Structure formats: structure tokens, C-alpha cells
Amino acid sequence: MDKTSLFSQIALALSVPVNIALCFVVRPAQAAVFAVLASELFLPELTTFKFPFMPPLDKHNIPYVCVMIGCLIRSPGRVTKIPKERWFLVLTSFLVAGGVLTALTNRDMVRREFLTPLPGLSWNDGFYLAASSLLTAGLPFFIGYSLFKKGADLRTFLIGFSMGAFVYIPLELWEMRMSPNLHHFIYGFFQDDFGDTRRWGGYRPMVFMRHGLALARFLVSATLAPFVFGVRSRSFLGVPWKVGRWILVVVLVLCKSTGALIYTALSLPLLIWSKPKRETRIAFVMAVIVFSYPALRLSGWFPTQEVLQISNAAVGPVRTQSVEFRFQNEDKLAAHARERALFGWGQYGRNFTYDRYGHSSITDGYWIIEFGVLGVIGFVAAFGILLVPIYLCHRRIDLIPDPEDRKLVAGATLILAIIAADLLPNGLWGLYPYMLAGALTGVTRELALTPAPEIAWERV
Secondary structure: OOOOOHHHHHHHHHHHHHHHHHHHHOOHHHHHHHHHHHHHHHOOOOOOEOOOOOOOEOOOOHHHHHHHHHHHHHOHHHOOOOOOOHHHHHHHHHHHHHHHHHHHOOOOOEEEOOEEEEOOOOHHHHHHHHHHHHHHHHHHHHHHHHHOOOHHHHHHHHHHHHHHHHHHHHHHHHHHHHOOOHHHHHHOOOOOOHHHHEEOOEEOOOOOOOOHHHHHHHHHHHHHOHHHHOOOOOOEOOEOHHHHHHHHHHHHHHOOOHHHHHHHHHHHHHHHHOOHHHHHHHHHHHHHHHHHHHHHHHHOOOOHHHHHHHHHHHHOHHHHHHHHHHHHHHHHHHHHHHHHOOOOOOOOOOOOOEOOOOOEOOOOOHHHHHHHHHHHHHHHHHHHHHHHHHHHHHHHHHHOOOHHHHHHHHHHHHHHHHHHHHOOOOOOOOOHHHHHHHHHHHHHHHHHOOOOHHHHHHHO
């Protein structure tokens, strides 16, 4: 167990039977949404359970393991079938083989001037990397793909996220006024650097998430969701979604996250006025940019100076300094990662660069973490599992007969593309993007193969 508090360990342990029991109380898709949301929103950060030869189990991966166990007991037929999406099987094999090959190609120690050498990797480290990648990307995607098969299931996913955001509003308002201290008050420790919570003359809330940016990403997804599933859905806590979605927009603005505001401002007009095909086309273009970003950065073709100039004009020099800091660290880390580009450097801090005083570079973006630790193979597998569903949704959208289902799929695809774009400057934090990718893959596969009733009648 990590250095945390006894209460946080008890809370994490009690979540296991609760999450498994959910599978026997509600439908599997609902159980997955409730388990993931409850864990992400209310369980402690930094608290883990560690078993031999296994990656740490924490609030982010435990709910998927519990849902898998619950479904194996209640309805094994849902989670024992091999996915028909062959590309997922190929990329999953990359995750496993890539972790092992990373260890085999990093048996040497990394010697650092004036500093203690970093250890080489063993077979156990390779299996650890493979298991960690499967828990991070493979299992959440598989849960989403296996349990979400209908438009109603995808609607449940989106409504659940918006409901979670509504429940969080009082806690966010408290931290905006009193400072982000709920995690410390409940679990006995701060989950992140408290100095990073000051924004725009006030506080940026974190509540029980790892960082204010993690909360902002969740709120973007939850705020955009009501514009996707529509206002005809039932109200929540007596507030109709026609009003509730704008309440979420206001709260998002109050959370003081520049990136989240930009994502929302650019996306809302598309969700309100664009046709589904255009939404998936834009999402596909975003996916291509995200997948190409490492190659553009490594080749020097990405227009970093132009981006900084635009940022300075749009949000001012203070926020532009943050973007520039990320670019500078990416340059150092990318140059180091290029030395072992195919399989990466592995763990134990081998993917970092260090100065003579032992200060390491900062790895903000999920892409540079994957590229530095697991190389090109790891990046292609981790981001491929996230981005290929966007391409599939774009290709299948015209095959979905029901207009409401098309709107639902297109909007969820755009949300997934926004999350993927946010993984370039920021970390992964929660694993729900992979479950959303799996859900979109499973739902579009089923809907695209279902003929519209009127078409079937016309053929007869």
C-alpha cells in the first residue's frame, strides 16, 4: 500500500464488494457507469493495493476489474467472447509484447553524471509493464465494447456522467470559496501540489480528483453530454436537462480552466447546429492530428512558435508560459526518447532527463509518457485503441438507420476526440476515455448492422 491514510485504504477496499454487487442490482452497462463514476468522483487518490508482480490497483482500475468479476459471475457470456474487432486484438498484443520487449532492450543500467545509476529492467519488469498497459487501456476498452451494445446504453453512459457532474456542483462551489481541501479533510492528505490551485484570483477545485485539470476534463465531457443525449431525457434532481446543461456550462466557467473553456466554446456550436456526419468528420481530423503529433514534434514540423503567438494573443502571457514550459520539456524528453524510439526506456525514471543536481524533466502529456516508457510501439497501441474508434464511427455513421442514434454516436465521438486532444498536453488520470472508446465501437458495430424497420418493409 502507498503512503496514505488508514481511512483511504478502508474506503478503497470497501469499493471492491460494492462495485461487484452493482452487477447484480442493475444492468451490466449501468453497473459499469456507476462503478466508474463513483470511484472517480469520490474515492481517494494516491491510495493503492500492491500485489507481487502486479501493477498497483487504485481507484482508476479497480472498478473495471470489479465489473469484470461481477459479469463473469452473473452473465459470463457478455465478457467471455473474443471481440470481433481484429484491430483491437492486434493493438492489445502490441501492449503485451511491447512491455516485454521494452524490458529485454533495457537490461543495462542508465549511468548519470554525478548521480546514482538507474537500474536495468528484468523479465518481471516486462510483465509488469504489459499488465499495467492492459489494466490501463485494454480492460476499460473491453468492458465498454462488451457491455454497451445499443443506443440506450450509450445514452446511459452520457447521462451518468452529467448526473455525476451535477452531484459534484456543491463540492466544487465549496472548494472555489474555501480552497481545494476536501480530499485532505476527508482522507487526511492532499492529492497534489496545493500551490497549483490558484487561478484568476481564486481557487480551481479538485475535489477528489488528482488535479484541477482532471476535474476540468471530466466536466467538459459531462457538460457537453446533455447537448448530445438531448433535452427530452428525464430531469435530474427536479432540474430538466434543458436548464441543467446550461447550469453545467456556468459551473465549468467558474472552475477556471482555460483549456476546458476553449474545448467547450469550440464544441457547443457543433453539437447544437452541425449534422452528425460533420461532427464525426471533425472528430476524425482531430484524431489524425493527435496520432501525428509525436512525428510532427520529433521532426520539428509542428508550429510551436505559431502556437505560442496565438496563445499569447488569446489567453495572455501567463497561460502562454505554461504552454511554452510544456514544449520545452517535450523537446528534452523527445530527444532522450529518440535514442530508444522503438520500445522506449521503461520505468524507474529511465525515461526522464536529469540535470547535475538530480532535478528531472516534467512529463505532462500522456503521449510523451507512453513514448518515453514504451516507445513507438507503446504509443501506437495506447493511442490506437483510443483513436481507431473515432475513425470507425466516422465510417459507420451513415449506416446507422435511426437519426437519434446517429446524433448520439456523433456527439459522443466528438467528446472522445476532445479528450484525446487533451492527452497531448496533459496526463491520462482517469481511464474512462478508453471505456468510452470501447462503448462507441460496440454500439456502432451493432447499430450499423441493424436495418431500419422502414427499409426492411420497403424491401418486402
